[in-house]
Each structure stands twice: as C-alpha cells, then as structure tokens.
Amino acid sequence: NAGVTQTPKFQVLKTGQSMTLQCAQDMNHNSMYWYRQDPGMGLRLIYYSASEGTTDKGEVPNGYNVSRLNKREFSLRLESAAPSQTSVYFCASSAADGYTFGSGTRLTVV
C-alpha cells in the first residue's frame, strides 16, 4: 500500500535551471495538492487539483506550474529556479477525512 509517492527525495539546482517534481497516489482520491514548507512558515499551498483535468492556484503559485496528468499523477514544475524556492515540497492527496502526504522533496537552489 504505497499511498502517495514523490520523486525525487533530494535535489540541488542552480539558479535558472528547471525541474519537475513527480507525485502519484494509489488511493483513488480526486483531490491532490502541492505544498511547500519553510521554517516558521508552516505548510503553504502552491497549487491544487480538485479533480482530474482541473488545477487551481493556492497561496504561493508564482514561479510554479502544475499538470494533473490523470487521476493518479500530479506534477509540479519549476521553470526557472530561484534561491527563494529552496524549501521542502510535499505532495498530498485527500479524502474528506484528511490528507495523506508524500515523503517530501528537499530542494536546494544555489
């Protein structure tokens, strides 16, 4: 029972490079989310997808794009990474009774 799987677990990027964070869930959830977590800031919503084929901006969407490829997969893309995007990124999926989080991606932009 894998739950929510995120890749990669760690990544170091140079300023201006691009990358895609991958997320897949096997719980048949409709809703999926991308959060970033910074010290003292808590979890902040970047983008979410309430169902396959829809995506919406969250609290901090600038510098990011997302794709809901199908019901299982929801990817997050950084087109031109900036040091301010250094953070831990979590993907999550939800049913009505709460979120299930992936294991996280620790991203450093130098």
Place this chain on the structure above:
Amino acid sequence: QKEVEQNSGPLSVPEGAIASLNCTYSDRGSQSFFWYRQYSGKSPELIMSIYSNGDKEDGRFTAQLNKASQYVSLLIRDSQPSDSATYLCAVRGYGQNFVFGPGTRLSVLP
C-alpha cells in the same frame, strides 16, 4: 485571509505528564479540524480529526473543539519521548482547502 494560529513552542513536558497543544482559527465557517504529527525530516501524518463540539478520544490522544471560541486543542496523556515532534493544526471549511497552522514543537523529556 483565513488564519490558523499555534504557539510555536517549544513546549517541554516531562515523561508521563499531559501535553496540551492549542490552536485558534479565524474562519467561523470552518467545519473540519485535524491534528497532524510531523517528526523532524518526515512528512506530516494524521493523528486526530474532530468535527463537532466537545471531546474526542483515541488512545492517549484527546481532541477538544469549541466552535464558539474558535479553539481546538490536543491533549496527549502519559507523554512519551517518542511523542516529541511538531504538531500541526489544520482547519477546513465546507468545500474548501485545508489551512495549516505553523505547528507547535513538543519536547518530552525523559
């Protein structure tokens, strides 16, 4: 801007004592309330959910909700060193996304 506030801590309690974690929220329309535990370097995991006023008990954990005061708390009885973690409060309105508090760091001293 919907807000969820928590004392960042650290909250230190001796082993075997009761740990009391508090959370206040600004949106009176909030309907679902959750507590997540996050160990250092790990992803948040759901430990309790509560939907109606009063207390809800699950083993050593008790969640308390007072909607009139816009207050939710988590009590941990017989605290153990393994309970040392950051506890995140999350609040959800009908048809809305979760809003997370910044978390309270709990340290249980042997």
